[in-house]
Amino acid sequence: MTNKLSKFGMWLMIAAAVLTVISAFIPLWRIDLQAPQYPEGLVLLIGGTSGISGDIIPINDLNHYVGMEKIFPENFWEFQALPYILCGFALLFLVSALIRSKKLTYGSFGLFVIFGILSFVDFYYWTYNYGHNLDPSAPIQVPGMAYQPPILGYKKLLNFEAFSWPDTGGYLLVGAGVLVALVVFYELGVFDKLFKKKTKTA
Incomplete structure (x- = not known):
């Protein structure tokens, strides 16, 4: 078994790098708020070059009435760091492809999974607080009422x-993760093993 990435894997890693670098500069996630007094809705965007953006001023005005903390983009260092982190992953994917290294591909996939898990943990922690x-x-005070927005849904x-779901960058990032996962499974021979099992069963 060769330690060199296949051409198929190489091109998928390049595609993953492209998707990741694009996602670094556009919003990854969005929280939409709808109410009768806001027929056009309000939106909070997370990710991209601004870190956190959208209808921050009217949302802060609403937060004041129910006692929620105001949102100041400069306070969210992790969101502001996202473009740099994602560009780092894009570079890692690209280098893995160009030198066609399986080990670097596997390592970058592992780091990407850890990054995804930690990101959701941090997101939950922020929304909870x-x-x-x-x-x-x-x-306005409602006994026992909390205003934690949903993580998803x-x-x-x-x-x-309140609706919470991926924005364009989030879908691109998921796509990049799927591509890298496909490369890992392909290079490990998972698909070949599954195909052989199906052939024997047939």
């Missing part, structure tokens, strides 16, 4: 409907 650490002197928050 954001929705639970409320100002006791807020104008839908949640009702008073008269607001």
Whole structure:
């Protein structure tokens, strides 16, 4: 078994690098808020060169009434660091492809998985603190009410409907991860083994 990445794997890694570098400069995630008083809705965008962006001013105005902390983009260093981290992964994928190294490909895939897990843990931690650490002197207080937005999917928050899902960059990043995973499985011979088993069974 050769330690050199196949041409198929090489091209997929290059494609993954392209998707990853594009995702570094556009929003990865979005939280949409809908309510009767905001017929056009409000949106909070996470990722991209701004780190965190969208309708921050009206969202901060709403936060004031229920005692939630205001959002200041400069306070979210992890979101501001995302473009650099993703560009680093893109470079890692590209180098893996150009030198056709299986070991570097496997290593970059492992790091990418760890990065994804840690990112969601950090996102959950932020949303939890954001929705639970409320100002006791807020104008509007609902006993037992917390305002943690959903990590993924839908949640009702008073008269607001909150939707959390990937933005364009998030889909591109997932696509990059799928491509790298395909390369790893292909180079490890997983698909060949599955195909042989099916052939024997038939």
